Amino acid sequence: MSASGIRPGRRGRSVVTGIGVVAPTGIGAARHWESVLAGKSGIGRITRFDPTGYPVRVAGEVPGFRAGEQVPGRLVPQTDRFTHFALAAAEDALTDAAADPATLPEYEMAVVTASSSGGTEFGQHEMENLYQQGSSWVGAYQSIAWFYAATTGQVSIRHGMRGPCGVICGEQAGGLDALGQSRRLLDTGSRLVLSGGTDASLCPYGVVAQLSTGHLSAEDDPARAYLPFDAAASGFVPGEGGAILVVENAESARARGVPSYGELLGYAAGFDPTTDGTAARHTVLVSVIRRTLADAGLTPDAVDMVFADASGVPAEDLAEARAITEVFGPGGVPVTAPKTLTGRLYAGGAALDVATALLALSAGVIPHTAGLGRPAPGCEIDLVLDRPRQTDPRTALVLARGHGGFTSALLVGAGDRDALKR
Amino acid sequence: MTPADRRAVITGVGAVAPGGHGREAYWDLLTAGRTATRRISLFDPAGFRSRVAAECDFDPLASGLTPQEVRRMDRAGQFAVVAAREAVADSGIELPGADPERVAVSIGSAVGCTTGLEEEYAVLSDGGRDWLVDHSYGVPHLYGYMVPSTLAVEVARQAGAEGPVALISTGCTSGLDAIGHAVQLIEEGTADVVLAGATDAPLSPITAACFDAIKATTANNDDPEHASRPFDGRRDGFVLGEGSAVMVIEELESARRRGATVYAEILGFAGRSNAFHMTGLRPDGREMAEAIRVALDRARLDPGDIDYINAHGSGTKQNDRHETAAFKRSLGQRAHEVPVSSIKSMIGHSLGAIGSLEIAACALALRHQVVPPTANLSTPDPECDLDYVPVTAREHRMDRVLSVGSGFGGFQTAMVLGRPSERRGEAA
Numbered sequence: 001m002s003a004s005g006i007r008p009g010r011r012g013r014s015v016v017t018g019i020g021v022v023a024p025t026g027i028g029a030a031r032h033w034e035s036v037l038a039g040k041s042g043i044g045r046i047t048r049f050d051p052t053g054y055p056v057r058v059a060g061e062v063p064g065f066r067a068g069e070q071v072p073g074r075l076v077p078q079t080d081r082f083t084h085f086a087l088a089a090a091e092d093a094l095t096d097a098a099a100d101p102a103t104l105p106e107y108e109m110a111v112v113t114a115s116s117s118g119g120t121e122f123g124q125h126e127m128e129n130l131y132q133q134g135s136s137w138v139g140a141y142q143s144i145a146w147f148y149a150a151t152t153g154q155v156s157i158r159h160g161m162r163g164p165c166g167v168i169c170g171e172q173a174g175g176l177d178a179l180g181q182s183r184r185l186l187d188t189g190s191r192l193v194l195s196g197g198t199d200a201s202l203c204p205y206g207v208v209a210q211l212s213t214g215h216l217s218a219e220d221d222p223a224r225a226y227l228p229f230d231a232a233a234s235g236f237v238p239g240e241g242g243a244i245l246v247v248e249n250a251e252s253a254r255a256r257g258v259p260s261y262g263e264l265l266g267y268a269a270g271f272d273p274t275t276d277g278t279a280a281r282h283t284v285l286v287s288v289i290r291r292t293l294a295d296a297g298l299t300p301d302a303v304d305m306v307f308a309d310a311s312g313v314p315a316e317d318l319a320e321a322r323a324i325t326e327v328f329g330p331g332g333v334p335v336t337a338p339k340t341l342t343g344r345l346y347a348g349g350a351a352l353d354v355a356t357a358l359l360a361l362s363a364g365v366i367p368h369t370a371g372l373g374r375p376a377p378g379c380e381i382d383l384v385l386d387r388p389r390q391t392d393p394r395t396a397l398v399l400a401r402g403h404g405g406f407t408s409a410l411l412v413g414a415g416d417r418d419a420l421k422r
Numbered sequence: 423m424t425p426a427d428r429r430a431v432i433t434g435v436g437a438v439a440p441g442g443h444g445r446e447a448y449w450d451l452l453t454a455g456r457t458a459t460r461r462i463s464l465f466d467p468a469g470f471r472s473r474v475a476a477e478c479d480f481d482p483l484a485s486g487l488t489p490q491e492v493r494r495m496d497r498a499g500q501f502a503v504v505a506a507r508e509a510v511a512d513s514g515i516e517l518p519g520a521d522p523e524r525v526a527v528s529i530g531s532a533v534g535c536t537t538g539l540e541e542e543y544a545v546l547s548d549g550g551r552d553w554l555v556d557h558s559y560g561v562p563h564l565y566g567y568m569v570p571s572t573l574a575v576e577v578a579r580q581a582g583a584e585g586p587v588a589l590i591s592t593g594c595t596s597g598l599d600a601i602g603h604a605v606q607l608i609e610e611g612t613a614d615v616v617l618a619g620a621t622d623a624p625l626s627p628i629t630a631a632c633f634d635a636i637k638a639t640t641a642n643n644d645d646p647e648h649a650s651r652p653f654d655g656r657r658d659g660f661v662l663g664e665g666s667a668v669m670v671i672e673e674l675e676s677a678r679r680r681g682a683t684v685y686a687e688i689l690g691f692a693g694r695s696n697a698f699h700m701t702g703l704r705p706d707g708r709e710m711a712e713a714i715r716v717a718l719d720r721a722r723l724d725p726g727d728i729d730y731i732n733a734h735g736s737g738t739k740q741n742d743r744h745e746t747a748a749f750k751r752s753l754g755q756r757a758h759e760v761p762v763s764s765i766k767s768m769i770g771h772s773l774g775a776i777g778s779l780e781i782a783a784c785a786l787a788l789r790h791q792v793v794p795p796t797a798n799l800s801t802p803d804p805e806c807d808l809d810y811v812p813v814t815a816r817e818h819r820m821d822r823v824l825s826v827g828s829g830f831g832g833f834q835t836a837m838v839l840g841r842p843s844e845r846r847g848e849a850a
Contacts, residue, residue, distance in 0.1 A: 001720050001722070002428070002720065003429070003430060003688055003690045003691060003720055003721060004605050004606040004609050004610075004691065004720070005692065006606075006609055006610060008424050049553070049554065053554060054557060078700075106697070107694060107712060110695075111695075115591060116571075117569055118534075118570075120568070123628075124543070126628065126631075126632070127540060127543050127544075127547070127550065127628055128553065130550065130627060130628055130631050131543075131547065131549050131550025132549075134469065135469055135470050135630070135631040135634060136469075136631075136634070136635075138631035140635045140636050142628070142631070142632040142635065143632040143633060143636050143638070143701070143830065144700040144830060144831075146632070147532060147533055147591070147593060147830070148532075148534065148570060148591035149532070149591055149592050149593045149829075149831045149833070150700075150831070152592070152831060153593070153700050153831025153832055154831075156695045156832065157697050157698065157699065157700065157832060159697075161695065162694055162695050162697045162712075163693075163694065163695065164692065164693035164695075165592065165693065165695045165831070165832075166599065166693075167590065167591045168588055168589070168590060168591075169534075169570050169571040169574075169588075169589040170571050170574075170587070170588060170589065171569050171571050174571070177586075177588060184606055189716075201568075204553060204554050205543060205547070206568070208546060208555050208557040208560055208564070209560070209564045209565050210568075211557050211560060211564075211565075212560050212561070212562055212563065212564040212565045213565045269585075269586035270584050270585060271527070271575075271578050271583055271585065271586070272584070273581075273584060284584055287523060287584070402571060403565065403566075403569060403571070403575075404566075404569075404572060404575035405575055405579075406575075406587060
C-alpha cells in the first residue's frame with residue numbers, strides 16, 4: 001500500500017447506483033429528465049429578490065423547493081440553501097440506490113462534494129446583522145453554515161458516514177473534480193461515496209459578485225438569455241441547484257444486488273494558466289479530453305455524445321468547439337448542452353450534467369439543446385438541436401471549465417439500469 | 423512505477439506566519455518559544471468577546487508582490503503567492519519546466535477570500551443598509567473573492583501549472599487534506615511536482631463574530647501574549663491566527679535526478695469523519711484515533727516508530743481532551759513516551775492554513791532535530807497528561823513524526839512524515 005492508500009494493481013470499477021437532483025428543471029431525477037426530454041426551461045425572471053435595478057434579471061431557480069418538507073426541521077435554520085439542496089438530493093440518491101447507510105461499514109462510506117461560493121445567502125444575512133446591529137447579532141450557525149465544507153459535514157453527519165470526507169472548489173469544474181475524487185476514495189478503502197455538488201448563490205450579493213466577470217447575459221427574455229454556440233450568444237444565465245450521486249465500487253453494488261446507471265470510465269483535470277480572463281485557449285481542453293480517454297483506455301471513436309461546458313461566452317464557446325473538433329474531427333461526435341434549461345449552476349452544474357448524461361445512457365437517448373437558433377460561425381460541431389436523438393449511446397463525455405482556468409472532463413459509460421427507459 | 427514506488431517528498435518550504443517574515447523567521451519563532459499573539463490591530467476589536475489574534479506583519483509590496491497583484495488578490499491570496507514563491511526558490515526547481523501538465527497545485531483554505539468579500543460587502547451594502555447591494559460599487563475582481571478557488575488559481579499561475587489544480591476546503595483540516603491530495607496526485611502518477619499548502623486570512627469582523635457567537639475563541643483579552651494555552655488547565659478557547667505555508671512536493675526519483683535536497687517524505691495520511699456534530703467532539707477521540715491508525719498502516723509503521731506528535735492542540739476545552747484521548751487510543755503506551763506539542767500556542771489557529779504551517783514545522787523539525795514547544799503551558803490539567811514540551815524547545819532524535827488536524831464538520835486527518843533516509847518498511 002502507498003502513503004495515500006492506493007493498492008497495487010488496476011484501478012477498481014466505479015459505478016453510479018443512485019441519483020438525486022434538485023434543479024431548475026425539477027426536484028427529483030425523473031422530473032428533471034422529463035423536462036430535459038421536453039425541452040422545458042427552468043429559466044425565468046428572478047423571484048428570490050427584486051432584480052429590477054440590476055443588469056441581470058433572469059436566472060434558473062429551483063421551483064417549489066420547501067426546505068421544511070425536504071430537510072430535517074432542525075437543520076433548516078442551521079444551514080444555507082445550498083446545503084438544503086444537497087441534504088435533499090443526498091437523501092434521494094441513497095433511496096434511489098436502495099442503500100441504507102446503517103447497514104454498511106461506517107468507515108467505508110465517504111462524502112466528497114464540490115462547493116463554489118458556500119452559504120452565500122446565509123452569509124449575506126449575517127453580514128447584514130453584523131453591520132446593521134453589531135457583532136453580538138451574528139448567529140451561532142454562521143460558523144457552520146457559511147463555510148464551504150458545510151454540505152459535506154452535514155451530509156456525513158446525517159447519514160453516519162465516517163470515511164474520508166472532502167470538499168473541492170473548482171467553480172464550474174468542481175463537480176467533475178469531486179466525482180474524480182470519489183474514484184480515488186473508492187480505490188483507497190471506501191466502498192460507497194456520496195458525491196456531486198449543489199449551489200445556491202441567487203441572492204443580491206451573490207449575483208452582483210458574478211457581474212464582475214462580465215460573463216452574465218443582460219438579456220431579459222428567458223428564451224434568449226443563454227444560447228451557447230449560437231450566433232446570438234450573449235453570455236450565460238446563473239442558476240441554482242445541482243445533483244448528488246451515489247458512487248460505489250462495482251463489487252459493492254453487485255453484492256448489494258443493485259443495478260447501476262453507469263460507470264465512471266475516465267477522468268482528467270488540467271489548468272489554463274493564461275491570464276487574459278477569457279480562458280479562450282483550446283489546447284488545455286484538448287489535452288484534458290485526450291488524457292480522460294487515455295485514463296479510460298479508449299479512443300475518440302468510442303465516445304457517443306459530448307455534454308459541453310457551453311459557457312455562452314462567444315470566445316469560450318469557440319475554444320470549446322475547436323477543442324472538440326480537434327479531438328473528434330469536424331462534426332465527429334454529437335454535442336449537447338441541456339444546461340440551457342437551467343443556466344450555469346456553479347458547483348452544481350457539472351454534477352447535474354453527469355446526472356443527465358447517466359439518465360440519457362439509461363434511456364438510450366441523446367437529449368437535445370433546447371432553444372438554439374443559428375450556430376455561431378466557426379463552431380463546427382454536431383449540435384443536437386430541436387429534438388432528442390434515439391441512437392442508444394453507450395458513452396458520454398462531460399466537459400467543464402471553471403472561472404480562472406479550471407478544465408476537467410469525465411467519461412461515463414452505460415450501466416445495466418433501465419428503469420427510466422421509455 | 424507502481425503507486426507504492428512513487429514516493430512524495432518535500433523539497434521546498436515557504437511560510438507567511440505571524441511573528442516574522444518567511445521560513446527562517448518562522449522557525450526562529452517556533453524554537454524560541456515566542457508567542458505572536460496580541461490585541462487585534464487589523465480591525466477595531468472593541469465590542470467583540472475575543473479581542474486577541476496572531477497577526478502577520480505582512481507588507482505585500484515588500485514581499486515582492488506588484489501593485490496589480492496586490493489589487494487583484496485578497497490577503498489570503500497574497501499570503502499564498504508569497505509563500506509559494508519562497509517554496510519554489512527554496513527547492514531550486516524551475517517551474518513549470520519541460521512538461522507543465524505534470525505540474526499540479528493543491529491549496530487548502532477554510533474560509534477562502536472572506537476578508538475581501540466582507541470588505542466589499544460593507545461598501546456595496548453601504549454599511550449593511552441595503553439588502554439589494556449596489557453593483558455600481560463592485561470592484562473588478564469581486565467574483566474572485568466570492569470563490570475560494572481563486573487562491574489555487576493564483577498559485578497555479580505563479581507556477582505556470584497545466585496539471586490538476588484544486589482548492590481543498592475541509593474547514594480546519596484543509597491544510598493537511600490539501601497536502602494529502604498532492605501525495606495522491608504524485609503516487610497515482612498524475613503529477614511529478616505539486617505546489618501544496620494552505621492559506622487563510624480570517625481576521626475580519628464577520629469571522630471574529632461567528633466564533634464569538636459559539637464561544638470557541640478565547641476571552642482572555644487582558645494578557646494577549648499568553649492567551650493561547652493548549653493543554654493548559656486555564657485554556658478557554660483558541661486564538662485566531664492567519665498565514666500560509668506552501669511546499670514543493672515532488673516525486674522522489676525526479677527530485678533526486680535534479681539533485682534536490684529533501685526535507686521529509688510523506689509516509690502516510692488518512693482522513694476520517696466523526697459524523698457526530700458540526701462543532702462538537704466526543705471525548706473518546708475515536709475517529710481521530712482511527713485516522714491515525716490508518717495513516718500508520720499506510721506508512722507501514724507501528725506506534726513505536728513515531729518519535730514526535732505535532733498536535734492540533736487548539737486550546738479549546740474539548741479539543742485538547744479529545745485529542746489526548748485519541749493519541750492514547752491509537753498509540754497506546756507510545757503516547758506517553760513521545761513529545762507532543764502545539765505550535766498554536768505561538769501562532770494561533772489560522773483555520774485551514776494551520777495544517778500547512780504545522781506540516782512545514784514538522785519538515786523543519788525533522789531537518790533540525792528540534793521539537794518546537796507548547797508555549798504558555800504551566801497549569802496541569804489531569805485530562806491532558808502527556809509530555810507536551812512546555813515552554814522550551816527540545817533537541818530530540820526524530821526519524822518519523824505524526825501531525826493531526828481536527829475541524830468543524832467533524833473531519834479528522836492524520837499525516838506521518840519521515841526523514842528522507844527512512845524508507846517505508848525498513849528499520850530506522
